Amino acid sequence: MNATTGPSPSILARADQVLSWLEITFVGGALAFASVLLFVNVVLRYVFLMPISWAEEVSLYLMVWIVFVGASVAVRTRGHIAIDLLPLVLSAANKRRLAIAIAMVVLVFLAVFGWYSGQHTLRVFSSGQVTPVMQAPMWLTYLAMPFGSALMFLRTCQLLWRLVRQQPSDLSFAMDLQD
Amino acid sequence: MTALLIFILLAIGLFSTVPMFIVLVGTSFIVFAMTSSIPLSILPQRVFAGLESFPLLAIPFFILAANIMGRGGLSARLIAFIQGLVGHLPGGLGMTVVITCVLFGAITGSSASTIVAVGGILYPALIKAGYGERFALGVVTSSALIGMIIPPSNAMIVFGAIANVSIGALFMSGIGAGLVFALVYAVYCVVWAIINKVPRSRRATLAEIAQNAREVVWGLGMPAIILGGLYGGVFTATEAAAVSVIYAAFVCCVIYRQLDLVGLWEVCIESGLASARILIMVGAASLFSWLLTVSGVTQAIVTPFADLRSSPDQTLLFVNILALIAGMLVDVFSNLLILVPILLPMVTGAGISGTHFGIVMSVNVDIGNITPPFGLNLFVASGTFDKSYATVVWAVLPWLVLALFSLAIITYVPEISLWLPRQLYPELR
Amino acid sequence: QTTVKLGHDQPETSTHHQAAVKWKELVESRTGGKVKVQIFPSSMLGSGTQMVEQVQAGALEAAVLPTAWVAPLAPSVQVLDLPFLFPNREVAYKVVDGPVGTEILKPLEKVNIEGVAFWESGFKQFTANTPIRQPADYKGQKIRTMPAPVIQEQFKAFGATPTMINFSELYSALQQKVVDGQENPIATIASMRFFEVQKYMTLSDHGFLAYVFMINKPMLDKLPADQRDILVKAAREAGQYQRDIIKAAEAQHLEAFKKAGVEIMTLSPEQRAEFEKASRPVYDWYIAKFGPATVDLVRADVAKAQGK
Ligand code: NA
Ligand code: NA
Numbered sequence: 001m002n003a004t005t006g007p008s009p010s011i012l013a014r015a016d017q018v019l020s021w022l023e024i025t026f027v028g029g030a031l032a033f034a035s036v037l038l039f040v041n042v043v044l045r046y047v048f049l050m051p052i053s054w055a056e057e058v059s060l061y062l063m064v065w066i067v068f069v070g071a072s073v074a075v076r077t078r079g080h081i082a083i084d085l086l087p088l089v090l091s092a093a094n095k096r097r098l099a100i101a102i103a104m105v106v107l108v109f110l111a112v113f114g115w116y117s118g119q120h121t122l123r124v125f126s127s128g129q130v131t132p133v134m135q136a137p138m139w140l141t142y143l144a145m146p147f148g149s150a151l152m153f154l155r156t157c158q159l160l161w162r163l164v165r166q167q168p169s170d171l172s173f174a175m176d177l178q179d
Numbered sequence: 180m181t182a183l184l185i186f187i188l189l190a191i192g193l194f195s196t197v198p199m200f201i202v203l204v205g206t207s208f209i210v211f212a213m214t215s216s217i218p219l220s221i222l223p224q225r226v227f228a229g230l231e232s233f234p235l236l237a238i239p240f241f242i243l244a245a246n247i248m249g250r251g252g253l254s255a256r257l258i259a260f261i262q263g264l265v266g267h268l269p270g271g272l273g274m275t276v277v278i279t280c281v282l283f284g285a286i287t288g289s290s291a292s293t294i295v296a297v298g299g300i301l302y303p304a305l306i307k308a309g310y311g312e313r314f315a316l317g318v319v320t321s322s323a324l325i326g327m328i329i330p331p332s333n334a335m336i337v338f339g340a341i342a343n344v345s346i347g348a349l350f351m352s353g354i355g356a357g358l359v360f361a362l363v364y365a366v367y368c369v370v371w372a373i374i375n376k377v378p379r380s381r382r383a384t385l386a387e388i389a390q391n392a393r394e395v396v397w398g399l400g401m402p403a404i405i406l407g408g409l410y411g412g413v414f415t416a417t418e419a420a421a422v423s424v425i426y427a428a429f430v431c432c433v434i435y436r437q438l439d440l441v442g443l444w445e446v447c448i449e450s451g452l453a454s455a456r457i458l459i460m461v462g463a464a465s466l467f468s469w470l471l472t473v474s475g476v477t478q479a480i481v482t483p484f485a486d487l488r489s490s491p492d493q494t495l496l497f498v499n500i501l502a503l504i505a506g507m508l509v510d511v512f513s514n515l516l517i518l519v520p521i522l523l524p525m526v527t528g529a530g531i532s533g534t535h536f537g538i539v540m541s542v543n544v545d546i547g548n549i550t551p552p553f554g555l556n557l558f559v560a561s562g563t564f565d566k567s568y569a570t571v572v573w574a575v576l577p578w579l580v581l582a583l584f585s586l587a588i589i590t591y592v593p594e595i596s597l598w599l600p601r602q603l604y605p606e607l608r
Numbered sequence: 609q610t611t612v613k614l615g616h617d618q619p620e621t622s623t624h625h626q627a628a629v630k631w632k633e634l635v636e637s638r639t640g641g642k643v644k645v646q647i648f649p650s651s652m653l654g655s656g657t658q659m660v661e662q663v664q665a666g667a668l669e670a671a672v673l674p675t676a677w678v679a680p681l682a683p684s685v686q687v688l689d690l691p692f693l694f695p696n697r698e699v700a701y702k703v704v705d706g707p708v709g710t711e712i713l714k715p716l717e718k719v720n721i722e723g724v725a726f727w728e729s730g731f732k733q734f735t736a737n738t739p740i741r742q743p744a745d746y747k748g749q750k751i752r753t754m755p756a757p758v759i760q761e762q763f764k765a766f767g768a769t770p771t772m773i774n775f776s777e778l779y780s781a782l783q784q785k786v787v788d789g790q791e792n793p794i795a796t797i798a799s800m801r802f803f804e805v806q807k808y809m810t811l812s813d814h815g816f817l818a819y820v821f822m823i824n825k826p827m828l829d830k831l832p833a834d835q836r837d838i839l840v841k842a843a844r845e846a847g848q849y850q851r852d853i854i855k856a857a858e859a860q861h862l863e864a865f866k867k868a869g870v871e872i873m874t875l876s877p878e879q880r881a882e883f884e885k886a887s888r889p890v891y892d893w894y895i896a897k898f899g900p901a902t903v904d905l906v907r908a909d910v911a912k913a914q915g916k
Contacts, residue, residue: 027455028448031239038240038421043415047771049748053760058235059421063454064230065240065899067462069453071200079456080198081558084567087196102197109205119224120665126662127719129657129680132755133772136655138680141231145223151520221667228654233774252695331780339779340800341619341650346779347804412785415777472652473613520620 016158020076023151027070034059057133061141068148075106075155096163103160110156114149121146181214182476191438193552199568200463205583207470215472222466229465230458233417239454240420243293243564244427245299246446246453251431251438253398254300259396262308264385270377272308273368276301277322281361282402284326290548291457291559292420293326294319309378312566314371316415320549320560321578322364326345327511327545329357334511334541340468341519344533351600352538358544359595360585367581397430457562461510464553468513476504477517494529495590498522499543503583506547510555514544540598542589546582549575610831611644612669612839615653615662616819618729619799623857624672624819627727634842639835645704663824664720665690669840671882672727672821676756677852682715682723687902690894691756691814691887694910697731700816701851702913705844713820725843727819727850729793730858734814735806736789739871741879743767752778752790757893759791765889776809782806793817795854798861803870811874814883821847824862841896 041055074080087095125139188209204226211217248254258272259309260453265271279297284290298319305315327334330350339346371377383391404426405419414422429440438446471477481501489497501522505514519540526536548556551572589596614631618624625647632645653659653668656677662668667849675685679831694700703709704726713723731775734740746768753759753770768789773781780788782805790802791814797803819842828836866872875883895903 017476024448024452027451028444031243031451031454032444032447034236035240035243035421035424037361039425042418042422045750045769045771046413049750051769051771052769053772057755060231060233060236063236063458064227066239067230067455067458069454071459073452074456074459079452079565080200081456081460081561081568082198083193083552083569084195084196085569086194086863098196103193103538106201109201109208112208113204113223116220117221117226120223120661123220123665124597124661127661127681129661132657132676133757135757142223142227145227217667218665220661221665224658224661225654228658231655233777331783333776336776336779343619343621345800345804346801347783415773415781415784416785417774417777469653472648513652516652520649 018135019154020073023069023073024084027066030062030066033061054134057131059084061131061144064141065144068144069151070123071148072155073153075152075159096166100160100163103156103163106156107153109161110153114146114153117145122169181210181474182479184213185210185470185474189552192319199558200459203460203463203467207466210470210474217473225466225469226462229462233509234280235458235461237292237417237420238457238559239450240417240424241296242299242453243447243450244420244423245295246450247427247431247438247443248300248305248398248401250442250446251427251490252435253401253427253431254304256391257300257398258304258396258598260388260398261463262304262380263388263391266308266380267382268369270365270368270370270372271379272301272305273310273314273318273372274365276318277325277361277364277368280322280325281329281357284329284357287542289322290325290327290545291555293323294556294559295563296423297323298560298563299426308380309415310372312570314375314565316560316566316571316574317576317578318368319365319564320575321558321582322361323556324548324582325357325360326365327548328353328360328542330354332541334515336546337512337515338519338537338540339599341515342523342533342537344537345604348534348600348604349537349541350374351603352596353536353541355596355599356538356589359588360582363581363585363588364578367577393575397434400430401426453562454554455475457559460558461555464510464555466515467553468509471509472517477509477513478521481505481518481521482553489529490590491529491531494531495539498526498539499586499590502540502543503546503550506544507550508553509547510553511544511547514547515540532597534591534600535597538593539586539590542586546579546586549579549582609642609644610835611646611698612827613646613648613653614670614672615648615651615659615668616649616672617656617659617674618649618795620649622649622795622799623850623854624727624729626853628672628879629848630849631842631846632727634845637837638838638842643831643835643839650819651698660721660822663822666720666824666827668824669827670821670823675818675820676731676754678716678721678723678820678822679756681719681721682713683898684712684715684759684902685818685820686756687712687894687906688816688818689756690903691890692884693906694816695914696813697816699910699913700731700818703906704816704818706909708909711905713903716822717825721822722825722828722840723820723822724840725811725821725847727821728854729795729817729819731813732791732793732815732853733797734789734791734810734812735797735802735808735870736810737785737807738788739808739873740789740810740812741873741875744881749788750786752781752787758890761890761893765878766883766886775838778802779805791815794858794861803865803868806870809865809870809872811872812883814882829901884893 037055041052045051068161121139121142124142129138131138207222261275280293283293283297302315302319330353332353335349335498336346339349387408405423408414484497505518548554557571561568614628616624616628628647635643635645656673659668659671659673660677663671675688709726716723743766746766749768750771751763751768752773755772760770771787771866773787782802849872
């Protein structure tokens, strides 16, 4: 059982667990798949002279999706890279206030970024642009940005809620693995 | 004005511990909204563009390969073997990092993937051997620079295309320059280890070395396969990263049997998450570089210097100072794209050869990877070793000084880098 | 006063950039400085696809880019990528400057882009590690292609294995012989320095690598009629200027290739006929996919241009 979801797992907590599981399964699965795909492509090209033309493209766009889904996990585990000098000199109470203020700034940012990246995705959608090799819809690749922003927004709300209620927040994803 | 606004927003954002990718992207949004009529919906595209790069794809694969090797016992065997050979020398393991980076640099054009591939294995070993966190982080993060100076080098390819200089000759000049770097770093490792009295391991017996060698033979197969595959024309540098994942998984799961499928799955997740933390920074930094380019901030800083007429030595000093300042703010490719066209007339006017200019610029933009605030290697190290950004910057500082020293040697003793290309390309001066 | 940003994907030493500078001069002097032009070379603003998106969104007022990047929006431009479509440069110019050129750029209007002129990188040539004189020489060779299906089909038709290699990795891939050959115009082979890592070059002139000069349509429509005219006409004139300077530039590049030890061959009329024959499946593939209309239109125009 996930330690941070409180004593009685509500529907929300259950949903949180499922979402966390989906996120990390996607990140791990996509990376494993891309590795195997590129390896197989090398073998097919070198040994059989039959490269998979779409191997490079699929791996590349999977990576973009890994980044934005993984970024959501990093919000939950507070793993994003930041210059963390200020907290060293703050008291515990001030540290919490700072964290709450930052969470709110981040929410505003994610709303703006999510909105504009959504706009861009819509424009690409309506122009009917396709990827160079597979001729797959290009908007699917851009969708990673609004989608990831939405996930991160959700995770930041969660974090803010815990900060306000003074609950400890997730610091690792390891517990998800044992689930 | 724009420059001041950018500076203030960055300072506030970074100081208040807002995640760095949000500071970079947020600053760009605010500045564009306030100073231009560019539709903001185009900005996410620039973040995306930073990620949509095939050479970058090597990073997650090398992270994954390094983590598999770590969890699956391959790294431990490799380290035991290396320690058996050089561990009894002062600073032996530090030198091992430097030498491994040189070898690794010969297979990749990216210094970020060198950090994860070499550091992923040797960082834990350095800590265990008593080098301390600061030295270990510093040597791993900075030695990876050598990987981009030793050919192949993406920066040199870009330089050659912009300045119309032989890329082959640039590659050749990278060998001498890379070795200068390696030598300076290796000497520092020895001196540092002696001063700080790092415990030396006892000299391994021949029997032990032989035993280690038998254990590690599969591990040594890795560089053999990658180097062989790369120079034998089997795969590209990016594909090499994916091949190394499969090879590492094969050795650790099938030969050593130290990693089961559950462990492998966990490593995939860990590596994917580490990649995400790093690459989202790359995307954000690419938007930020674009901001500096389009708003004309970088050009405005550089252009006044470009008209100065001076001796070759002074010209090269200007080149170095400008490129280092730009390297603090923008990524490798933006740095080259902005500076090279502006500086080229001035450099040619001073009678400096294109290859010499190329190697100086390539080393310079490469050093930009470890200069704060924006250095790819700093982000990568912070993400890979799970250390705070400030810790990484603090660890890298002494190595940055050494890098500048190496740069000075490469700049003012051009024979070191230019001797080899002159033998092979007689038309070069 | 209006500021127009013009983006392109070639270095400052290229004829593209010289033509862009020409456009800037023409526009600025003819509008009496009312329209200012800012040029961003070397893909500074992003990749080809991304610059097209920027022009669409109005973030970038103008761009001049290979047709490959507008193909997703105007599939008909891919007709220009068909191998051995034009017998020579003059015919190619006549066709793209005429009604056919206007016709194939028309679909761009629907996505806020006005295609106003054709610029170029010149004709594509083959380079390889072994001499290429006939399609059979391609048997079993791994040839790097751009990620464009029609180019893949072309090398399949010649019996080669089309291999996708990213443009930024191509120099290394040729050097390390991951692929045996590639195709590009002379100017690109020179600027990316592929001649350093290839032994043979065949002057095949087999594909016209056209660039589209595009302007954001809402911006253009908002301008006073006289300025709009100046922008469009200047784009065509600058394109003409590029045609004038590209020949000299190519001759110079070829000298440099020879000096670097590249053996340069020219296709004889018989060899060229053989390649044309081998290219037929590509046309069948294209017609099956996009219909015969555009191909027929171009072919009729080619015949007309040759007849004159
Ligand atoms: Na390298
Ligand atoms: Na930097």
